[in-house]
Amino acid sequence: MIDRRRFLLATAGWLAAACAGRARAGADASPAAGASVWAPYSQAMPIDGCAFLGNDGGEADAPLTPAVIADVRDSGLRALQVTVGPVARYENAYESTVRDLAYWEREFARHPDLLLPVRNAADLQRAHRERKLGIVFQFQDSAPIGEKLERVDDFQRLGVRTVQLTYNLRNLAGDGCMEPGDAGLSRFGQQLIERLNERRLLLDLAHSGRRTALEAIAASKAPVLISHTGCAALVERPRNKTDAELRAVAGGGGVVGIYLMPFLREQGQATAADVIAHLEHAVRVCGEDHVGIGTDNALSPVRLTEAYKRMHRDTVRERRRLGVSAPGEHEDVYLFVPELNHARRFERIAALLARRGHSDARIGKLLGGNFARVMSEVWG
Template sequence: MASRREFLIGASALALASWAKGAHALTPPAPPPTWAPYAKTFALDACGTIGRQDHQPDAMLSAAELADLRESGLSALQITVAPVGHYLNAFEETMGQIAFWDAELAAHPEQLLSVRDGADLQRARDENKTGLIYNFQDTTPFGEDLDRVGVFHQLGVRSVQLTYNLRNLVGDGCLEPANAGLSKFGRQLIEALNQKKMVVDLAHSGQRTALEAIAASKSPAVISHTGCAALAALPRNKTDAELRAVAERGGVVGIYLMPFLRTQGQPMAADLIAHLEHAVNVCGEDHVGIGTDGTVSATQLTAEYKAEHRKFIAERRAKGISAPGEADDVYLILPDLNHPRRFETLGAMLSARGHSDARIGKILGGNFKRVMSDVWG
């Protein structure tokens, strides 16, 4: 079965012949809009990965994939180094993924930088590199052993998502109907994460798990990638109460580029902007960011892509981790932001709607940079 990283690389983007919605299929692609302040913006994707459609599992990054990353203008990218949605050999798989990305960092020091603290984030921007932040999207690699928090911290993990969609030893994910909240072990894990100055991430969590974790954490918690339930009442999206609680404790909410931005049909950039503006209204402009939950590169909508997408959704349904809003014919990106410079395009769109350059800079990465730096030191 394909891992999350393999699927995102091979099948999570939809290339259209034009950036404009509804353009004729034979129209040459128009260049995406530019936003002049982007050259000086710290852009951070709180949930993503690197790779093109033809990337082979375990292959090193190609020159073209690294060129896409350079074109993106991202100063930092939070990548998932732990398996999600299945628990067999989670520790071993995580160690393998960390070794893979460590090798990429060693192979490309001119472009990639390991992020261990706030100074590394700034250094990535100053040196025109992309800092990689190691993140878990499930706590299963810890098993029942809290000593592994220190092990993974030493290996560079700086952000830990407490649950995926289902229940684990820490608490309930967003698809659990019982909504049981944090376990005793979950509270102990949060304490251990706080001691090691690791960010507590509440994406995919159930409502009680999120609210109890926000209260339990001594440092600000984040939601790296989600949407607003007030606009699309789907389990993967967060209620205003959850969004507000994160902001009140100093955290940041990242909005994703995923199908869950609408209840039906393929979402577009306009849906993303609606969720961003709602989150700003609820949380304030200092507490909203972006976590795309996708790849930097764009890919082609081929027959192979469609088949892999259907297979991926079927496997998730069989395992009980497919969230409402996932569909065979709804792809995991926004078609009119399907190019590496999507952050700059989004900046231009927000500017056209009257948002200030300062606010846009915060949303595109400044807010996540601040809170991560505050937690890590």
């Protein structure tokens, strides 16, 4: 199965090698070039609620290369949630997830000066203090847990800290956003949420069906995330969340992350202006304490080569064949925002928000302060 996560992992690294040193120059030529720097960035706590680190060879288990590590340093991010385990696949999901976790343990050993596993609030604080990139293990489907609730305990001990309930399709826990029946949370899903609450793991409702999301928010005794989404009030897409869902997350103390995906506009390539529009709408609905950024992008920039276009086209076709493709996925609309196609995209977003009159305090919350607060509250 070709899923978006594998596609991004495969392309980001080998494209990063070609882009390194040129991405910033390309970004400076964009229409937003006058808003590139936000002075407080070095003191902020930028957290990407959903992102990927690629490998130059195109192999998902290849060591991170110097080009990718350079992008990590340049990004200024203090934490990001990386996906471990498969999506929309139960067969060997547990074993696959364990292999992913082992891969990251090797990378932590290779780069102790830069990468830091995040398990609790103290680790987030340490990443900020030592200017490292904290890595949070995140599921984008509860498939690795299967129907065995005791696996929540296993994965908690192995370092997983955020569990997304569903991907696009129906699973044992509930309906994803592509299920037309939108049947909501299952009995097992309710039990799973109870277990996640007990073990102090964050519940993530990205990709969930709308009824599933509202029922899960109501069932959770802890704040929840929607780590990467857009606003359905601006663009009606299954992957985007309604104002009712956004309010429910905020009402429970959680955070909604806005992504950098094609679903931010009706057609064509998403722009930085689209990202800002969705962030501002989410702030109006949720309040400034309940919005963040989850790019759903590779951290390294993308170079729009013929090889990239071909791989993107093949991935979209395969996702359609498997029934996991969402409306708004097109063969000629790519998974990045041109003006933000560089590792330091969070500072560019901050500068654009500042230019529109948002205060430094609010911008700091949106860049990651809100994620840090909720993560610390739930993980302890």
